[in-house]
Amino acid sequence: MKINFIHLIRIVRHGWKNIWLHKLRSLLTVLGIVFGVASVIAMLAIGEGASYEARKMIESLGSNNIIIKSIKLPADAKSQQPSFLGVYGLTDRDLRKLETIPSVVRIIPAWEMEEDVWYYDKNISARIIGTLPEYKDVMNLSIKTGRYFDENDLEKGIPVAVIGSTVRTSLFPAQDPIGKTIKIRSSYFTIIGIAGEKVFAGASESFVAEDMNIAVYIPMTTTKMFFGEYEVKRTTGGIRSWERNWVQYHRFVIQVSETDKILTTASLVSDLLSQTHKKQDYQIIVPLELLRQAERTKRIFNIVLGSIAAISLIVGGIGIMNIMLAIVTERTREIGIRRAVGAKKRDIINQFLTESVILSASGGFIGILLGIIIPKAVTKFAGMMTLITPWSILLSFSISVAVGIGFGLYPARKAANLDPIQALRYE
Amino acid sequence: MNQNNTTIKFENVTKVYHLGGIDIPVLRGVSCEIKKGEHVAIMGPSGSGKTTMLNIIGCLDRVTSGKYFLEGKDISTLDDDALSEIRSRKIGFIFQSYNLIPQLTVLENIEMPLFYQQVDEAKTREKAIELAQMVGLGDRIRHRPSELSGGQQQRVAIARALMNDPVLILADEPTGNLDSVSGREIMKLLCQLNQQGTTLIVVTHDPNVAKYSSRTLKMLDGKISNED
Numbered sequence A: 001m002k003i004n005f006i007h008l009i010r011i012v013r014h015g016w017k018n019i020w021l022h023k024l025r026s027l028l029t030v031l032g033i034v035f036g037v038a039s040v041i042a043m044l045a046i047g048e049g050a051s052y053e054a055r056k057m058i059e060s061l062g063s064n065n066i067i068i069k070s071i072k073l074p075a076d077a078k079s080q081q082p083s084f085l086g087v088y089g090l091t092d093r094d095l096r097k098l099e100t101i102p103s104v105v106r107i108i109p110a111w112e113m114e115e116d117v118w119y120y121d122k123n124i125s126a127r128i129i130g131t132l133p134e135y136k137d138v139m140n141l142s143i144k145t146g147r148y149f150d151e152n153d154l155e156k157g158i159p160v161a162v163i164g165s166t167v168r169t170s171l172f173p174a175q176d177p178i179g180k181t182i183k184i185r186s187s188y189f190t191i192i193g194i195a196g197e198k199v200f201a202g203a204s205e206s207f208v209a210e211d212m213n214i215a216v217y218i219p220m221t222t223t224k225m226f227f228g229e230y231e232v233k234r235t236t237g238g239i240r241s242w243e244r245n246w247v248q249y250h251r252f253v254i255q256v257s258e259t260d261k262i263l264t265t266a267s268l269v270s271d272l273l274s275q276t277h278k279k280q281d282y283q284i285i286v287p288l289e290l291l292r293q294a295e296r297t298k299r300i301f302n303i304v305l306g307s308i309a310a311i312s313l314i315v316g317g318i319g320i321m322n323i324m325l326a327i328v329t330e331r332t333r334e335i336g337i338r339r340a341v342g343a344k345k346r347d348i349i350n351q352f353l354t355e356s357v358i359l360s361a362s363g364g365f366i367g368i369l370l371g372i373i374i375p376k377a378v379t380k381f382a383g384m385m386t387l388i389t390p391w392s393i394l395l396s397f398s399i400s401v402a403v404g405i406g407f408g409l410y411p412a413r414k415a416a417n418l419d420p421i422q423a424l425r426y427e
Numbered sequence B: 001m002n003q004n005n006t007t008i009k010f011e012n013v014t015k016v017y018h019l020g021g022i023d024i025p026v027l028r029g030v031s032c033e034i035k036k037g038e039h040v041a042i043m044g045p046s047g048s049g050k051t052t053m054l055n056i057i058g059c060l061d062r063v064t065s066g067k068y069f070l071e072g073k074d075i076s077t078l079d080d081d082a083l084s085e086i087r088s089r090k091i092g093f094i095f096q097s098y099n100l101i102p103q104l105t106v107l108e109n110i111e112m113p114l115f116y117q118q119v120d121e122a123k124t125r126e127k128a129i130e131l132a133q134m135v136g137l138g139d140r141i142r143h144r145p146s147e148l149s150g151g152q153q154q155r156v157a158i159a160r161a162l163m164n165d166p167v168l169i170l171a172d173e174p175t176g177n178l179d180s181v182s183g184r185e186i187m188k189l190l191c192q193l194n195q196q197g198t199t200l201i202v203v204t205h206d207p208n209v210a211k212y213s214s215r216t217l218k219m220l221d222g223k224i225s226n227e228d
Helices: A005-021 A023-060 A092-098 A151-156 A165-171 A220-227 A259-276 A287-330 A332-340 A345-382 A390-416 A420-425 B050-057 B080-090 B106-115 B121-134 B150-162 B180-195
Strands: A065-070 A085-087 A104-119 A122-131 A143-146 A160-163 A181-184 A187-195 A215-219 A230-234 A242-246 A251-256 A282-285 B006-019 B022-035 B039-043 B065-070 B091-094 B168-172 B199-203 B215-220 B223-227
Touching: A005 A023, A005 A345, A023 A287, A023 A345, A023 A390, A065 A259, A092 A104, A092 A251, A092 A259, A104 A165, A104 A220, A122 A165, A122 A220, A151 A220, A160 A165, A165 A187, A187 A215, A187 A220, A215 A220, A251 A259, A259 A282, A259 A287, A287 A332, A287 A345, A287 A390, A332 A345, A332 A420, A332 B080, A345 A390, A345 B080, B006 B050, B006 B199, B022 B050, B022 B065, B022 B199, B022 B223, B039 B050, B050 B065, B050 B168, B050 B199, B080 B091, B091 B150, B106 B121, B106 B150, B121 B150, B150 B180, B168 B180, B180 B199
Parallel strands: A085 A242, A122 A215, A160 A187, B039 B199, B039 B215, B091 B168, B168 B199
Antiparallel strands: A065 A251, A065 A282, A104 A122, A104 A181, A104 A251, A143 A187, A160 A215, A181 A187, A230 A242, B006 B022, B006 B065, B215 B223
């Protein structure tokens, strides 16, 4: 093409003028492209945000870990009796057995309970986690201030606690919690550290991950000393409706030596546990597998989204082609005049192609603005995390330009191939 | 030597249109010469082929057979792009219905031929203003064609036709839509241009228009029937 840049700018300016002349018609013409592009960007942003949260949450469980949780099975009639003592969950025996698997690096057990944590008159319902110092490492916990408890604390059963960020903000909105004493049931613990914030998606609670920000970590030995191995829960119903269960461990975090061995290790774990547990009162969670599943889901989501986007952009393109054909007919005489004063076929093609590309590109531009605003609104009003990816903007914009070229080419060629003499006579 | 002052030369030119499977001969062997700087009127009844002849001269249409030389160059075999190039460089058109582009201003209409020669914008503008003043519309350059009278619109068309410094001005019934006063003004303007050396060919069936010319070609049934 023998077009210099300055001339191209003039062509674009002329095209823009013609489009501006019919503002409403042009706006209606590009509406399809606007919504196509906006929906691509917005939906990708919402999808990307959701999967980002899911990924973060799964990663916060440790992608090299296998997590086993004790599960309280549905209560049978006996458990309603006041004196009944239920037994369930993971035990020391399980721990020793699982440690024999070669690919297992270490197993960090944890004992958990839901309990109110008090600081003077403030309180918050938190997850109390009694565990070993290594828990911090296998779960990738970061410590914002202070320290995590160590072997010494564990050995001596010292009543110290590390609190999550939500616990911190609700109990100590304005103070430095380090060194303060909190009360759990009737025992007092000194705060020695605050854990860094962890991503948690409130919206996708069905996931296996828990909100790590409302946790209070204390040494395992201290837990056993103060709270024993019984969990006591008030059940719904009468005054004497208490349920007591004996649980040794609520959770094992198994660290596996290599990522490749995670799946085989998980099945070994399953086999070993099923030998001793008559009922399946545990759940094996493999974060890596969940992660892959999440990625698969996201890929399907993207394919579905992509097809919807493609359809809406094609529809938008047909809208543009339709109007361009009408414009060519409307301006037949103008085409004849331009040909008479020396315009080549190529000049006519350039003129009309430029107009359709300007149409589709400005539609794309408006669509991008909408596509940026919508996710922001979703974040603001629905509280969902959204993530606008630059490539989605780039992709949808280039597609809209391509639509302008693709669907503008036929009308432009039609215009160029008009017989100048016929065109000049056209009424 | 002959080529230097012959602008147009037709050698047994025929033109046949195909309409609905039927061949309609419009020109049946036209031979003529038009010299540089001449003012020629082409007259004849409707359907005699005068407009077709003008279109062929103006490189808007091609001959079916025979030869057409413009300034000594055989252009009967040129392709579409080359014909466009000739129209762009050498020819100015004036039509009965003015044929201005309605959404453009007077100035933009006048500028159009140089747009396709990709001439510098500032130079184009300067020349367009100059021509607008020459045709007496220096104060109307921002108006749209619909805001002008017929005579004024035709003067805009003349200014547009002069934009590329043509060797040949072709006018198809230039006064056909005008009242006699404006018609006379337009013809005066055209004659003035002709006196400055531009070859002028006017198609008309109005003897009052034809009388301005130095020579009249009378056409009948696709042939030149009379020449005086």
